Amino acid sequence: MIYVLVAVIAVLLILISVGFTSSFKSGKKTLSRRKTSSKEELSSSEHSPGKKVNKLSEESPSESDQAIGKRLPGQETKTEISDNADVAEEVFAGSQESTPAVATGRVNLRDRLSKTGGILSSPLATLRGKGRIDQQVYDQLEEAMILADVGIPTTAKLLDSMRNAVKEKKLSGDASELANYLKDEIAAVLDVGDTELSMEEGPGNVWLLVGVNGVGKTTTIGKLAHSETRSGKKVVLAAGDTFRAAAADQLELWAKKTGADFIKGASGADPSSVIFDAVRHGVAQEADLIIADSAGRLHNKANLMEELKKVRRVAARPPGKLTEVLLVIDATTGQNGLIQARLFTEAVQVTGIVLTKLDGTAKGGIVLAIASELNIPIKLVGVGEGVEDLFPLDREEFAETLIGVSQDNV
Amino acid sequence: MFENLTDRFEGIVKKIKSKGRLSEEDIDSILRDIRIALLEADVALSVVQDFITNVKQRCLSMELSKSLTPAQQIIKYVNEELTAILGGEQLRISYAPKPPTVILLAGLQGSGKTTTVAKLGRWFKQQGRHPLLVGADLARPAAVEQLRILGSEAGLAVFSEPTDPVSVARRGLEEALRVGRDVVIVDTAGRLSIDQVLMEEVRRVSVAVQPHYTFLVIDAMTGQDAVNTAKAFHETLELDGIILTKVDGDARGGAALSVKQVAGKPIAFVTTGEKINEIETFYPERMASRILGMGDVLSLIEKAEAEVDKQLSAKAMDRLKSGRFTLDDFYDQIQQMKKMGPLQSLVSMLPGMPKEVRNANIDDADITRIEAIITSMTVGEREEPQIINGSRRSRIAKGSGTSVTDVNNLLKQFAEMQKLFKSSGVMGQLMNSSSRKAKKKSKSGKSKR
Numbered sequence: 001m002i003y004v005l006v007a008v009i010a011v012l013l014i015l016i017s018v019g020f021t022s023s024f025k026s027g028k029k030t031l032s033r034r035k036t037s038s039k040e041e042l043s044s045s046e047h048s049p050g051k052k053v054n055k056l057s058e059e060s061p062s063e064s065d066q067a068i069g070k071r072l073p074g075q076e077t078k079t080e081i082s083d084n085a086d087v088a089e090e091v092f093a094g095s096q097e098s099t100p101a102v103a104t105g106r107v108n109l110r111d112r113l114s115k116t117g118g119i120l121s122s123p124l125a126t127l128r129g130k131g132r133i134d135q136q137v138y139d140q141l142e143e144a145m146i147l148a149d150v151g152i153p154t155t156a157k158l159l160d161s162m163r164n165a166v167k168e169k170k171l172s173g174d175a176s177e178l179a180n181y182l183k184d185e186i187a188a189v190l191d192v193g194d195t196e197l198s199m200e201e202g203p204g205n206v207w208l209l210v211g212v213n214g215v216g217k218t219t220t221i222g223k224l225a226h227s228e229t230r231s232g233k234k235v236v237l238a239a240g241d242t243f244r245a246a247a248a249d250q251l252e253l254w255a256k257k258t259g260a261d262f263i264k265g266a267s268g269a270d271p272s273s274v275i276f277d278a279v280r281h282g283v284a285q286e287a288d289l290i291i292a293d294s295a296g297r298l299h300n301k302a303n304l305m306e307e308l309k310k311v312r313r314v315a316a317r318p319p320g321k322l323t324e325v326l327l328v329i330d331a332t333t334g335q336n337g338l339i340q341a342r343l344f345t346e347a348v349q350v351t352g353i354v355l356t357k358l359d360g361t362a363k364g365g366i367v368l369a370i371a372s373e374l375n376i377p378i379k380l381v382g383v384g385e386g387v388e389d390l391f392p393l394d395r396e397e398f399a400e401t402l403i404g405v406s407q408d409n410v
Numbered sequence: 411m412f413e414n415l416t417d418r419f420e421g422i423v424k425k426i427k428s429k430g431r432l433s434e435e436d437i438d439s440i441l442r443d444i445r446i447a448l449l450e451a452d453v454a455l456s457v458v459q460d461f462i463t464n465v466k467q468r469c470l471s472m473e474l475s476k477s478l479t480p481a482q483q484i485i486k487y488v489n490e491e492l493t494a495i496l497g498g499e500q501l502r503i504s505y506a507p508k509p510p511t512v513i514l515l516a517g518l519q520g521s522g523k524t525t526t527v528a529k530l531g532r533w534f535k536q537q538g539r540h541p542l543l544v545g546a547d548l549a550r551p552a553a554v555e556q557l558r559i560l561g562s563e564a565g566l567a568v569f570s571e572p573t574d575p576v577s578v579a580r581r582g583l584e585e586a587l588r589v590g591r592d593v594v595i596v597d598t599a600g601r602l603s604i605d606q607v608l609m610e611e612v613r614r615v616s617v618a619v620q621p622h623y624t625f626l627v628i629d630a631m632t633g634q635d636a637v638n639t640a641k642a643f644h645e646t647l648e649l650d651g652i653i654l655t656k657v658d659g660d661a662r663g664g665a666a667l668s669v670k671q672v673a674g675k676p677i678a679f680v681t682t683g684e685k686i687n688e689i690e691t692f693y694p695e696r697m698a699s700r701i702l703g704m705g706d707v708l709s710l711i712e713k714a715e716a717e718v719d720k721q722l723s724a725k726a727m728d729r730l731k732s733g734r735f736t737l738d739d740f741y742d743q744i745q746q747m748k749k750m751g752p753l754q755s756l757v758s759m760l761p762g763m764p765k766e767v768r769n770a771n772i773d774d775a776d777i778t779r780i781e782a783i784i785t786s787m788t789v790g791e792r793e794e795p796q797i798i799n800g801s802r803r804s805r806i807a808k809g810s811g812t813s814v815t816d817v818n819n820l821l822k823q824f825a826e827m828q829k830l831f832k833s834s835g836v837m838g839q840l841m842n843s844s845s846r847k848a849k850k851k852s853k854s855g856k857s858k859r
Binding site (some may be wrong): 149213333 | 450451520521522523549550552556563603631632633634636642656658660661664680753754773774775
């Protein structure tokens with residue numbers, strides 16, 4: 001298939017650049033004629049040997065760069081190691097970031113989450129006026145859930161079970177009853193696995209963070225490093241994002257701030273080599289935990305997903321113990337979040353979701369769809385840019401904020 | 411795999427096409443499908459509702475057309491309404507009479523502002539301008555460093571200092587005046603639309619530099635919240651346009667429709683990849699036809715005109731005509747093609763590609779393999795592939811790190827390709843019709859600019 005495509009495109013390019021742009025119409029004929037042949041090609045190329053995937057080496061992290069990441073400019077895998085355990089916090093002077101007051105998770109999270117316009121506010125108003133659940137309540141609820149990015153299939157599922165509950169007289173026209181019912185239903189949808197971050201005994205645990213560009217992976221690692229070092233663990237941060245300009249610098253600042261060790265490779269190095277070095281360093285230093293960053297990548301880029309698979313394999317190789325693969329999802333993400341979760345899980349077996357930027361107006365309803373369709377639990381919730389702004393998920397609390405009603409104000 | 415908006419519409423269109431006559435029920439069921447398709451594409455609910463109402467009204471008052479079936483007419487309405495929402499007009503940068511032209515970028519965290527600043531800088535440079543990039547994102551660790559690296563890669567000057575965003579922006583403008591830069595692009599920190607302190611800060615940045623253009627940078631993967639974001643930023647900054655990023659993902663891109671509708675401002679640019687040249691001006695009609703499954707040929711053509719070497723192409727054209735297209739020419743064409751970006755993104759712009767091809771995993775590593783094989787051949791072999799015998803094959807395979815099967819595959823495919831090129835059927839048709847239309851095209855081409 002690739003040949004046909006190359007040929008088609010090459011011919012098009014020639015035509016275009018020599019000024020035959022208007023030949024597009026007749027060019028279309030050519031294309032459709034080739035369509036049949038490209039389909040044949042598709043099936044034949046599946047059986048052709050020498051597919052890139054088979055070539056990936058399990059042994060050395062740096063030998064198959066060419067086969068994988070096309071965006072790796074070089075193959076240098078020189079690694080710099082810096083021990084920041086003693087470096088004080090003032091190195092972080094460049095940042096204007098305000099460190100929020102120290103507070104315990106629960107109370108603070110609820111305060112930080114946006115309270116405006118939960119999905120139940122207009123349905124409840126209708127319900128109070130009418131005293132019974134009618135079509136208008138369902139419609140408003142459906143609308144509100146779509147607006148929260150829950151998505152049509154999951155919304156339909158929730159509404160169906162609500163209709164059943166009404167039919168079976170489990171649910172009447174009482175507002176607080178409905179609020180409680182929905183809260184429990186949503187919490188139940190989210191209850192698809194352990195929300196605790198897992199760790200095994202002994203050094204060399206690896207947590208790998210993955211996700212599309214700009215969701216907040218590096219910042220989340222900084223926050224995780226803060227909470228884990230604070231709870232007395234020895235932590236190494238691995239700058240697995242060797243692609244984005246200054247990503248390693250950004251992570252290094254977090255390492256300095258939190259007193260974690262920091263391992264980085266040359267810009268453009270093979271990310272798996274950085275993880276390899278970080279694990280080796282971490283085990284040698286008896287660090288409990290290595291938190292590995294990865295470059296943001298769109299899940300539909302096959303070569304970059306192959307690169308990530310290799311990172312995962314390297315991270316999981318003893319003495320390293322890969323105990324978490326966390327997919328970071330931005331709360332503003334729409335229905336594409338479900339596809340992200342599906343493809344990242346297929347590639348690197350995601351163990352949990354980190355939902356970031358929940359302090360904005362976005363509700364992050366897509367995680368309901370992810371939990372309901374893919375059974376991946378949300379484990380962490382990010383609500384700001386400060387080191388303290390990361391919280392373990394409390395399902396009930398999340399459900400309450402999503403519907404915008406807590407027990408005391410129904 | 412996953413249905414995107416294009417695929418969905420294709421499904422709907424197929425359903426309509428098979429009907430000659432539509433009842434009101436048919437129309438309702440089609441519109442229901444369209445509603446779901448748009449919602450799953452993250453188009454904002456309010457926008458979807460308007461859209462459906464408008465289309466339905468037109469459907470009900472549909473006058474029977476002689477040339478179109480009712481089904482075709484609905485498709486036409488949908489297309490027209492989509493184009494109307496997406497803009498109908500496009501933003502053209504007009505430069506300030508007294509330079510520099512100041513451009514301010516704002517948006518949520520992680521929408522891609524810093525990368526876009528560098529891409530925009532390169533774009534202006536290509537237009538013959540001399541941009542200065544100003545790094546006023548002092549909040550995210552190493553954001554300025556990132557801008558400096560991107561700027562130096564693109565050969566663009568970058569200004570920043572560790573003071574505060576407002577004075578960095580002001581001083582950046584002074585710096586541009588001092589060194590005679592005619593475009594200034596200001597990067598700002600990502601901020602949430604409900605963060606009043608930071609929204610006030612970006613407003614003060616805007617007041618300080620008095621931008622000629624203020625762009626909201628928004629991620630193509632954004633869901634329903636796109637509307638809130640666009641509203642809030644528009645209220646604070648009076649946007650002039652929108653830049654839609656990460657369009658190369660498989661998000662259905664409904665945010666484009668929503669944001670356009672809410673802010674009432676055109677989408678000025680879209681960014682389509684991680685390379686610094688992957689930015690394009692936005693054409694509403696093209697996006698609408700992309701959504702409706704008609705490909706995006708115009709963008710492809712424009713890209714090709716900018717990146718492809720004309721001399722090489724003319725040479726290849728001659729060769730094609732005379733039927734002497736060699737592996738060397740093929741290799742040249744691959745190089746040209748690579749300049750245009752990943753193969754997948756090119757394919758997505760081609761019209762009429764079946765879903766299987768559009769959604770197939772097209773891997774640029776396959777191209778690298780083809781290149782390796784060709785470069786492992788001698789000049790003679792490239793001119794005359796027929797001379798490649800068994801031992802040459804294994805030498806080429808060794809030299810290129812591939813297998814003999816790969817080499818065979820390439821030779822076989824290339825031979826078939828040559829046959830295709832030679833047969834007057836394909837190329838002849840193309841060439842004849844194109845030369846007939848060449849005149850017409852050059853006229854319309856001029857009027858387009």
